[in-house]
Amino acid sequence: MTETAPDLDRLRGGAPPRNHDARTIAALTANPGCARRGVMDAAGVDKDAVARLLGFPSPFGQSQFAITRGNAFEAQVKADGCAELLTLLRERLGLAVPEVAYDDLEVVAGNEGRELRHTRTRRLLARVLETGEGTLFDHPLLRLEIAGQLAYLEPDVIAFQVAGRLHVIEIKSFAVVDGQAEPEQVAAAARQAAVYVMALRRLVGELGHDPARVSHEVFLVCPENFSNRPTATPLDVRPQLAVLERQLARLTRIDEILGELPGDLTFGPGGDLAGSVRAVEARYAPECMAGCEMAFFCRDEARACGATGALGRSVRDDLGGVDTIGTALALADGSLSPSADLAETAAQLRTAARLREEALLVPQGGAA
Ligand code: SF4
Incomplete structure (x- = not known):
């Protein structure tokens, strides 16, 4: 880890870091572009716990029923050294899988330490890349650099080797009915699988091999037609990989943000937790509601200060440089003189206000 590690420990208030997953x-x-999320995630802060302490619990998380069903389906597919999974791969996808070896990397000699597990993942993958020895690697523990910090990826996939190439297998419990699944669930699974493909490619590159030996084709295994019978579907995650590469490259480096924060800032319980959270700049947009545990807190904050981002990312982008709705309205009605850099935006706002007024003056039932 980098020299920022002690700062990140302090941010968590002494709590153990929360693992990233795909x-x-x-x-x-x-x-x-959200510094708040970047800092909290880089430090492994439990955002869900912070949101609850602040009185803004997030709605994320599966129901107990869905978790139990998902676990049971996964256990069934993986039973007897992944026997059912191998039948699927051979018969449904026509893959030639001559000999099978199954390695579970979840625990190493009774030790669940992440460094140890990652080392074993590296060793076994190096072996398979050099000798072709090994077929199924369950729970490979991978790492990915996020905003300048190494994050371990909690594994919930299998790396599968066939003909010298590695494929990611994702087991999901949503149903495929008549060959179709809920597009949103498939899209989310593809995004997550792309994270694993990227992390595997980085590892393969570190081991001195061509990263392209990790295929962009992943296999999605789901229950078929509301039964417990699994079906496998190949998914091409190249589009998701391209987006991920671009977005990760844009993530603001954490050490740059940390340098501008108070030296005693912490997200641990007690003290002025809300003040600590507010000290790190957020970029709230309604899209946050679908993906971040802090969304209710940040939405409340954005509404309270009238942030333009609360109206949507496209509105904020259109109003580039105008941070609050109050400023936008004042520029539109001319009660605020714009600075030179906002002159063009202010002119557009005044035009929009004039058009709106004219539209409201048109009598009901026809043009004036
Ligand atoms: S909810 Fe949005 S603005 Fe708030 S921390 Fe998460 S990503 Fe940032």
């Missing part, structure tokens, strides 16, 4: 990284890239 979902949190995929969501992180949805708002790459």
